[in-house]
Amino acid sequence: MNQRFVRLAETDRQTVHFSIDGQPATALQGDTLLVAMLGATRSLRSSEFGDGRRAGFCLMGACQDCWVWTAQGERLRACSSEVKEGMALVTRDTEAAWLNQA
Template sequence: MTSAGQFHRIPVSERREITCRVDGKPISVFEGDTVLTAVLTFRRDLREFEFSSDLRSGFCLMGACQDCWVRKSNGERIRACSTLVADGQEIVTQHGGKTDG
């Protein structure tokens, strides 16, 4: 897996590769990845700030700051930094992925 994302993955061999969709785009990630890791491995940002067009990428990475809210395809809000990605899961970011790579 290579990417132009914010995060750069080290070689992984002990975890199963799975697929999820982010803003409709299929991506390959690994079982045990958080949603934030999955998204930022492929993109430089997670979403836009609610009060401006500033881009956000998570801040504390442990669920305290609430900077990483995204939604599942059913509309449920989740914290990307503390939610594990699931095989076949569909994630919707606030800006719909307008900043791929």
């Protein structure tokens, strides 16, 4: 994957394995989902209001732009949720019927 973030420091933490839309990815223990996902790919999710991709905006929990989902359907704010070993993330809410009408 072509990542948006490049890690420059703190490279000695334990590796965490997870997936984004079924694709394997790695992060470091203690990373937020936002750091983990943007360290592995270019965006966090699909926009609800068009065909664009979103990558978070404020990076501190105020803007609501970083919502992602687990494969089980749990909604998580990427900027304040920690990545966990084996986590399976999806970038589109498959349960939202209004999103799937396009």
